[in-house]
Amino acid sequence: MSTAYLDNNATTKVDPQVVEAMLPFFTEQFGNASSIHEFGAQVTGALRKARKQVQTLLGAEFDHEIVFTSGGTESDSTAILSAMECLPDRDEIVTSKVEHPAILSVCQHLEKIGRAKVHYIGVDSFGRLDLEAFRAALSPRVALVTLMWANNETGTIFPIEGLADLAKEVGALFHTDAVQAVGKVPISLKDSSIDMLSLSGHKLHGPKGVGALYVKRGSRFKPLLRGGHQERGRRAGTENAPGIVALGLACELAGQHMAEENTRVKALRDKLEKGVLAAVPNCFANGDPHDRLPNTANIAFEYVEGEAILLHLNRAGIAASSGSACTSGSLEPSHVLRAMNIPFTAAHGSIRFSLSRDTVEEEVERVIQVLPGIIEKLRALSPFWAGAQKEARDFKPVYA
Ligand SMILES: Cc1ncc(COP(=O)(O)O)c(C=O)c1O
Numbered sequence: 299m300s301t302a303y304l305d306n307n308a309t310t311k312v313d314p315q316v317v318e319a320m321l322p323f324f325t326e327q328f329g330n331a332s333s334i335h336e337f338g339a340q341v342t343g344a345l346r347k348a349r350k351q352v353q354t355l356l357g358a359e360f361d362h363e364i365v366f367t368s369g370g371t372e373s374d375s376t377a378i379l380s381a382m383e384c385l386p387d388r389d390e391i392v393t394s395k396v397e398h399p400a401i402l403s404v405c406q407h408l409e410k411i412g413r414a415k416v417h418y419i420g421v422d423s424f425g426r427l428d429l430e431a432f433r434a435a436l437s438p439r440v441a442l443v444t445l446m447w448a449n450n451e452t453g454t455i456f457p458i459e460g461l462a463d464l465a466k467e468v469g470a471l472f473h474t475d476a477v478q479a480v481g482k483v484p485i486s487l488k489d490s491s492i493d494m495l496s497l498s499g500h501k502l503h504g505p506k507g508v509g510a511l512y513v514k515r516g517s518r519f520k521p522l523l524r525g526g527h528q529e530r531g532r533r534a535g536t537e538n539a540p541g542i543v544a545l546g547l548a549c550e551l552a553g554q555h556m557a558e559e560n561t562r563v564k565a566l567r568d569k570l571e572k573g574v575l576a577a578v579p580n581c582f583a584n585g586d587p588h589d590r591l592p593n594t595a596n597i598a599f600e601y602v603e604g605e606a607i608l609l610h611l612n613r614a615g616i617a618a619s620s621g622s623a624c625t626s627g628s629l630e631p632s633h634v635l636r637a638m639n640i641p642f643t644a645a646h647g648s649i650r651f652s653l654s655r656d657t658v659e660e661e662v663e664r665v666i667q668v669l670p671g672i673i674e675k676l677r678a679l680s681p682f683w684a685g686a687q688k689e690a691r692d693f694k695p696v697y698a
Contacts, residue, residue, distance in 0.1 A: 302616045302661030306501075307450050307478060307594060307652035312544070313503040319547045320505070323540035331537050332526065341539045348546025352510055355549040356495065357486030365511045365532045366542050370477040373496030373511035374400040374444075376522040376533070377473040380494075381442035382413060384518035385471065388441035392417045392470070394427060394456075395637035397446050401475055402633075405444075414441070423638050424586045425454035433464065440470040447479035447495075451634045451650055452585030453594025455483065462491035471517065477501055477509075481552030482559050482591050493517040499541065503654070504548030508541030555655050563653050564592035566662050570651055571595040573666035578673050584640060584648055593653040598635075598644035601683035602676045607649055610672040616665055619650045643682060 303311070323344065329337025331345055349361040358364065367373045378391070378401070393405055395418045408414040417435035420428045427445070436443075443465035448455045462472040473494040476485065480495075481502035487495065495512040499505050513519050513532065525534030571583055574597055584596040599607060604620035611618055620632075631645035640648070651665065677683040 299615050302657075302664050304651040304653060304657065304661065304665070305617050305619045306654035306657075307453075307650065308619055309500045309506065310503045310654050311656055312500075312505055313548060313551055315551065316504055316544045316547050320540040320544040323543055327539075329539075331539065332528070341537070344539065344543050345537060348542045351546035351550045352497075355480065355485070355553045356497075356512055357484075357488050358512055358514075359488045360515055362530065363487075363512055363515055365513055365529045366537060366545070367509050367511050367533055368507055368538070369500070369509035370398075370475065370496050370498035371400040372522070373498070373509050374398070374473075374475055375404050376511055377494040377496060378404045378408070378442060378444060379522055380518075380520045381444075381471045381473065382408065383520040385441040388439055388470075389413065390415045390417065390435075390437070390439045390441065392419065392432065392435045392440055392443045392445075392465075394419045394421065394445055396421055396425060396449055396451075396454075396634045397444070398450055398475060398477070401444055401446070415439075421454075421637050423640065425449055425452045425584070425634070425638050426586055426589075427456050427461070432461065436464060436468045436470070438468050440465070440468055442471045442473060444473040444475065447474050447476035447485075448483065448591050449585070449634060450478045451632055452596045452638075453478075453591035453652075454586040455479070455589040455591065457589075458492070459490050462493075466491040478591060481549070481556065482593060484556065487512060487514070494519075499545040499548055502548050502552045504545045505541055508538055508545045510545065558655055560592050563655060563657060566657055566659060567593055567595050567651075567653050569659075570653075570662045570665055571597065573662070574669055577666060577670040581673070582644070584635060584638065593657075595651045595653075597649055597651070598640060599647040599649065599673050600641075600644045601680050601686055602647040602673055603680075604647050604649055606676050607647065607672060610676070611649075611665075611669070614664070614668040614672070616661075616668070619652070620648065643686070 327340045329341045331341040349364045352364045353361045391414050405416045419432050447458050465472040471493045475496045477498045480497040493514050498509040521532050523534045580600040635645035
């Protein structure tokens with residue numbers, strides 16, 4: 299029995315076609331794109347094709363709006379630091395409490411060195427952005443608004459295009475961390491107010507260590523890495539040709555599979571969620587029931603320890619996650635679930651199941667079959683469960 303891999307928001311398996319496409323760039327086509335000779339020309343052509351493939355998936359107007367990077371983290375850092383350098387007279391940033399650490403830690407650093415005041419906008423118990431607080435934070439002092447397109451833990455989708463329009467009204471630059479959204483939801487940047495967008499190869503069946511930052515033509519921009527003239531001077535360093543070729547094809551394939559993501563994968567996710575909610579008492583789904591990534595289910599099991607659930611699932615041949623991969627191993631409940639005000643007793647026992655086009659029905663059925671027994675066993679050992687008041691056990695969030 300192979301392990302059911304249900305942790306695709308942490309990383310995805312590289313598509314075999316993608317592996318095949320990148321291999322020649324380690325062997326025969328090993329050239330440096332900056333070289334004048336034939337070896338360089340081969341790579342230059344391949345990079346051009348990859349840039350077009352990424353442009354197409356994002357619905358961007360020009361291929362040169364795509365800047366290749368080493369992944370989501372570099373794209374996020376570049377976007378934030380660029381905005382602060384481009385708008386030196388502005389000293390505020392607007393972001394949310396539920397962003398990935400790749401955004402939050404850069405914002406916290408800018409606060410610490412006194413460069414920016416940061417507004418961390420809250421969310422409701424479904425992870426939806428507090429629009430009133432967002433509007434109130436916008437002013438001509440804001441250099442950058444940076445908000446994620448879709449949340450990596452709950453899958454909740456923010457109404458990004460509308461939020462970007464509001465940011466434009468005060469002359470702020472707008473960046474979105476779309477690492478979890480690209481390839482799962484349709485994106486069309488051409489007519490949007492979005493200045494910058496981050497994406498990462500390994501979340502869409504491409505390799506790790508490669509990604510891109512979209513920078514709208516005409517938007518102000520300063521590079522993070524300086525050196526050679528690669529990427530039109532916007533990101534120095536010899537291009538990661540195998541990775542970029544792989545990212546290009548991964549984006550093309552993601553475009554082809556998008557419909558499947560929203561039908562077959564979504565149906566499997568719904569089956570998993572409904573099956574578990576029906577079979578296990580005192581559990582509920584985290585995240586927006588409507589505006590949510592089609593592959594993500596985050597389920598809170600009250601009065602049980604998430605890490606213990608994961609260990610038992612692992613033994614039963616199921617790989618899942620108790621939040622973002624970066625925080626697993628820590629006993630602190632996730633900052634995303636805390637921002638959503640999920641009761642401590644439920645946030646601690648929240649498990650994320652994230653599917654992909656590789657997921658098959660048998661894997662979902664295995665979860666539905668083994669999870670009720672695991673939870674029952676763990677609750678029998680839990681002093682919290684034994685001592686829980688009936689009203690607390692009956693807690694259910696209300697969707698307004
Ligand atoms: C929302 C989000 N942003 C950024 C990142 C970081 O991307 P990378 O691993 O490519 O640096 C991740 C990865 O987990 C993510 O989920």
